[in-house]
Amino acid sequence: MSESPQLTYAQIDRTVLDTLRPPIGAYWLVIMVLILGVLLGVACWAYQIFIGIGAGGQNIPVAWGTYLINFVFWVGIAHSGTLISAILYLFRAGWRNPIARAAETMTVFAVSIAGLFPFIHLGRVWVVYYMLPYPNQRYLWPNFQSPLVFDMVAISTYLTVSTLFWYTGMLPDLALVRDRATGFRQKVFTVISLGWTGKHEQWRHYTRGYLFFAALATPLVVSVHSVVSWDFALGIVPGWHSTIFAPYFVAGAIHSGLAMVLTLMIPLRKLFHYERIVTMRILEAVAKTIIFTGLIVGYAYAVEYFLAWYSHNPVELEAFRWRALGDYSIEFWIMVVCNSIIPLLFFFKRIRTSIAWLFTISILINIGMWYERFVIIIGGVAHDFIPHAWGLYWPSGIEWGIMIGSFSLFFLFFVLFVKHLPSISMTEMKETLGEGGGHAH
Amino acid sequence: MxxxxxxxxxxxxxxxxxxxxxxxxxxxxxxxxxxxxxxxxxxxxxxxxxxSPVGWFTLVGGILGFFTGFGLAIYTASVWKLIVWGKPVIAWIPFVIVGFEFTILFSVFGNVLGLLIFGGLPDYKGLRQYDRRCxxxxxxxxxxxxxxxxxxxxxxxxxxxxxxxxxx
Known part of the structure; x- marks a missing residue:
């Protein structure tokens, strides 16, 4: 697929390298605001460490609050990066090339942010090493039959693999920046580009290695969110104990991640004048994929109700009745409308080719997906088997502060990234112009 | 000559x-x-x-990872036995997850190692005989x-x- 036949290699390089020029004042203002947000999060976390985990709103029966919601949310956001960089790569979808780098970067940062939440939720964060399988005097080891330990193994594997995938994919572009830079910047890029010179022998092994990366990342991404879903599905809590959780979570993760790709790419496209590279056809392709994932997510919501009805289990029936009509019904309907109804607007070409609509809907989906995790995580334990054990939860100010900090940290990383590293893969763009995408040999 | x-x-x-x-x-x-x-x-x-022979490194990494993951889960379950009713101490089904994740992780390590070895990276000397336009x-x-x-x-x-x- 040749998106912009009029583009040349030189124009691609110039457009992307121009984004690495020293920033204007407004950039530093954005950085300052984001740093303030991060500091707010750090202050709230520090307060929680001194006061105790009770500073959050979690209590019996809802022991998993926004920390777990945000954990699952950020892991979900991370998923479309691998979908775009690995799965669409294997399918030779040329439209992925202009957005693959930003999506991969989003993955790395989102997994890093997600990985913070178990630390935050731990309370006594300094004993985090208990989770690691290390030899110790007491022969006390992590229990590898626990879904929480599965999760630690899966998330740390995902972070390592996605970071290596991201860095390896960036090597040729780092070399290009090195070759156009001067002074200290050139020295830095010389080191991090590992002396890449684009020799045919380097490309021969690189293309093969990249193909294996994609082939390995694809099952990994499916496994990671399946494992996250089992944190819940392996419990017997009504609303959690369901066999559809793994595919339901994977589809939801990709849904939210694609929405976040739009949320990030649309301003980036405008600010960095990427209109000729990230064309409307590419944004449209993302929107069409969102229709698909939105339909799967909507189907999963419906199937949950069907299973509750078909089971004739009064506890399940009550859990799902309460979900739609009970104390968290507003959150539930935000979830349903934002995730499975609003994305259907993308069926209309006029909407999926409008920047304003694309951006607005992407944010609504992000909100909806956050509430999906709220409904699942909070709703399940707040209203389980016996009325005696029911209870409500709402996040405390400390939790909101930490959440603002996590969003600020994510956007801070991303804003720093776009001004310091190539935010579009110049190599893959050149391939798109040449042979229709995909550089496996 | x-x-x-x-x-x-x-x-x-x-x-x-x-x-x-x-x-x-x-x-x-x-x-x-x-x-x-x-x-x-x-x-x-x-x-x-x-x-490219990089795939052999990936394969060897994967095999090592498979046995490492299963081995770690089996060993740790054996030295710290959690007896819960009649459930097996060495439970194969949950250990598949650990084995799988380690397989992927070590495959990727093998892949990167193969890429670095065969691609001759890092290669800072190569920059001396190179044209930056390339x-x-x-x-x-x-x-x-x-x-x-x-x-x-x-x-x-x-x-x-x-x-x-x-x-x-």
Missing amino acids: PTDRQVLAVFADENQTVAAIEALKRSPWKLDRVHSPLPSHRIFAALKLKK SGEHFGIVASCTEEEQGKVIEFFQKQGGEARVFE
Whole structure:
């Protein structure tokens, strides 16, 4: 697929390298605001460490609050990066090339942010090493039959693999920046580009290695969110104990991640004048994929109700009745409308080719997906088997502060990234112009 | 006769580069390497490159990871036995998850290691005999020759449309 036949290699390089020029004042203002947000999060976390985990709103029966919601949310956001960089790569979808780098970067940062939440939720964060399988005097080891330990193994594997995938994919572009830079910047890029010179022998092994990366990342991404879903599905809590959780979570993760790709790419496209590279056809392709994932997510919501009805289990029936009509019904309907109804607007070409609509809907989906995790995580334990054990939860100010900090940290990383590293893969763009995408040999 | 000179010719497009590779293969001089800003299937075909052996490293990494994951889960369950009713201490089904994740992780480590070893990375010395335009929009072909022949090689590349320079 040749998106912009009029583009040349030189124009691609110039457009992307121009984004690495020293920033204007407004950039530093954005950085300052984001740093303030991060500091707010750090202050709230520090307060929680001194006061105790009770500073959050979690209590019996809802022991998993926004920390777990945000954990699952950020892991979900991370998923479309691998979908775009690995799965669409294997399918030779040329439209992925202009957005693959930003999506991969989003993955790395989102997994890093997600990985913070178990630390935050731990309370006594300094004993985090208990989770690691290390030899110790007491022969006390992590229990590898626990879904929480599965999760630690899966998330740390995902972070390592996605970071290596991201860095390896960036090597040729780092070399290009090195070759156009001067002074200290050139020295830095010389080191991090590992002396890449684009020799045919380097490309021969690189293309093969990249193909294996994609082939390995694809099952990994499916496994990671399946494992996250089992944190819940392996419990017997009504609303959690369901066999559809793994595919339901994977589809939801990709849904939210694609929405976040739009949320990030649309301003980036405008600010960095990427209109000729990230064309409307590419944004449209993302929107069409969102229709698909939105339909799967909507189907999963419906199937949950069907299973509750078909089971004739009064506890399940009550859990799902309460979900739609009970104390968290507003959150539930935000979830349903934002995730499975609003994305259907993308069926209309006029909407999926409008920047304003694309951006607005992407944010609504992000909100909806956050509430999906709220409904699942909070709703399940707040209203389980016996009325005696029911209870409500709402996040405390400390939790909101930490959440603002996590969003600020994510956007801070991303804003720093776009001004310091190539935010579009110049190599893959050149391939798109040449042979229709995909550089496996 | 020792070939102590390297002539690097820079070409503006892929077609010229592929034609120059074909011509160089018919000449008495040795083609040393080709630099390109992207992986070109046409250059790969002209050079008749074989499939990269990186996959063997990936495979070995995967096998090691599979046994490491299962081994770790089995060993830890054995030294700290959690007896819960009649459930097995060594439970194969949940250990598949640990085994799977380690398989992927170690495969990727093997893949990266293979890529670094076969790709000769890091290679900072290689930057001395390299034209910086080759990472952007140009292609480079390097031929080895003797000092006496370097003039002929330069002339050969110029006829092919390249801009040549010599490295010792």
